[in-house]
Amino acid sequence: MIRAYVVSQKDGAIGAGFEEMDDAALDAGDVVVRTAYASINFKDALAATGKAPIIRRFPCVGGIDASGTVESSTSPRFKAGDKVIVHSHGFGVSHHGGYATRLRAPAAWVNRVPDGMSTLEAITIGVAGYTAALAVELMELNGLKPANGKVLVNGASGGVASVAIDMLSQRGFQVVAATRKMNERDYLMGLGAAEVVDANGLNAGTRPLEKALWQGAVDSLGGEALAALTRTMQRDGVIASLGNALGVEFTTTVMPFILRGVRLVGVNSDNDEALRDHLWKRLGTDLRPRHLARIAQVKPFNELPAMIDAVASGRIKGRTVIEIDASAA
Numbered sequence: 001m002i003r004a005y006v007v008s009q010k011d012g013a014i015g016a017g018f019e020e021m022d023d024a025a026l027d028a029g030d031v032v033v034r035t036a037y038a039s040i041n042f043k044d045a046l047a048a049t050g051k052a053p054i055i056r057r058f059p060c061v062g063g064i065d066a067s068g069t070v071e072s073s074t075s076p077r078f079k080a081g082d083k084v085i086v087h088s089h090g091f092g093v094s095h096h097g098g099y100a101t102r103l104r105a106p107a108a109w110v111n112r113v114p115d116g117m118s119t120l121e122a123i124t125i126g127v128a129g130y131t132a133a134l135a136v137e138l139m140e141l142n143g144l145k146p147a148n149g150k151v152l153v154n155g156a157s158g159g160v161a162s163v164a165i166d167m168l169s170q171r172g173f174q175v176v177a178a179t180r181k182m183n184e185r186d187y188l189m190g191l192g193a194a195e196v197v198d199a200n201g202l203n204a205g206t207r208p209l210e211k212a213l214w215q216g217a218v219d220s221l222g223g224e225a226l227a228a229l230t231r232t233m234q235r236d237g238v239i240a241s242l243g244n245a246l247g248v249e250f251t252t253t254v255m256p257f258i259l260r261g262v263r264l265v266g267v268n269s270d271n272d273e274a275l276r277d278h279l280w281k282r283l284g285t286d287l288r289p290r291h292l293a294r295i296a297q298v299k300p301f302n303e304l305p306a307m308i309d310a311v312a313s314g315r316i317k318g319r320t321v322i323e324i325d326a327s328a329a
């Protein structure tokens with residue numbers, strides 16, 4: 001039997017809990033994996049608590065990423081015993097996800113864990129670190145260079161941001177971490193931030209163009225935080241917009257775009273196999289984060305519900321990893 005944490009809907013109300021499932025209940029796919037680890041992303045917390053309409057098919061095993069060992073595969077890309085990471089597309093949203101001792105997924109949603117990396121390190125990167133890697137790649141393609149100035153990373157204590165700080169600092173960028181949790185200053189400096197600033201004290205003014213501060217920005221927040229970034233970017237600055245922890249709407253003017261050449265780059269982690277293979281290769285080599293052990297907070301499977309509440313209310317730092325079955329690591 002499979003032990004799973006299932007999100008269900010009854011009489012319009014969303015709830016989640018542990019259940020036993022058998023193999024016949026798994027969704028279709030090419031690759032069956034014994035799950036070692038999953039993680040709790042912001043989106044997982046919204047999904048399981050019903051705070052946002054994330055889940056598109058009920059009941060659905062939660063968890064938008066997982067790592068473990070292939071048990072069987074009908075895809076020639078994988079064989080039994082391979083160490084893999086599964087994430088994005090419908091995983092944990094419209095297809096049973098990672099909070100289960102066994103999972104089955106389409107091969108296009110699966111990548112081999114890079115050589116020399118453990119399944120624990122791979123899930124610590126997870127969809128969050130993958131998205132950070134895509135943001136770094138897109139920003140560099142748009143002209144980001146260490147010599148050109150500071151890069152702001154907001155929501156800094158969060159999962160995507162923690163990995164982004166680690167990657168950007170090791171690539172020689174001067175990273176400014178903006179957080180509401182100034183008590184996490186040592187953690188953020190330890191990841192490589194050059195400066196930690198209080199997000200509440202970031203005064204971005206209200207004029208269409210304010211003092212130019214940043215050549216780049218990784219934005220997990222959206223809303224007013226993203227609007228403020230547009231006003232304070234340097235000439236040809238690049239903003240990677242990847243999240244909405246603060247809000248989905250923002251108001252700005254065209255002035256930053258037409259007078260400073262500011263580039264607003266969207267980042268979406270639902271990618272084809274070629275891009276996934278490329279980024280996971282980079283995550284194992286030149287973009288490999290150095291501080292994964294510091295970023296991971298590892299908790300047992302039975303603490304998943306409490307940790308989902310902690311993530312939903314912003315009481316976490318780094319990546320919240322759930323150990324599903326260490327014997328599958």
Ligand SMILES: NC(=O)c1ccc[n+]([C@@H]2O[C@H](COP(=O)([O-])OP(=O)(O)OC[C@H]3O[C@@H](n4cnc5c(N)ncnc54)[C@H](OP(=O)(O)O)[C@@H]3O)[C@@H](O)[C@H]2O)c1
Pocket residue numbers: 040041042043127128131154155156157158159160161178179180181199220221241242243244245246267268269270311314316317318
């Ligand atoms: N585009 C994609 O494909 C993709 C992929 C993965 C994630 N995402 C999105 O990226 C964002 C970050 O994801 P994550 O997994 O890193 O989340 P996370 O670990 O929960 O981190 C989010 C961080 O944002 C800050 N924050 C949270 N709520 C806030 C609020 N109400 N006001 C101001 N700041 C707030 C907090 O940082 P501080 O306390 O340090 O300020 C928090 O640690 C989410 O919106 C997520 O949905 C998008």
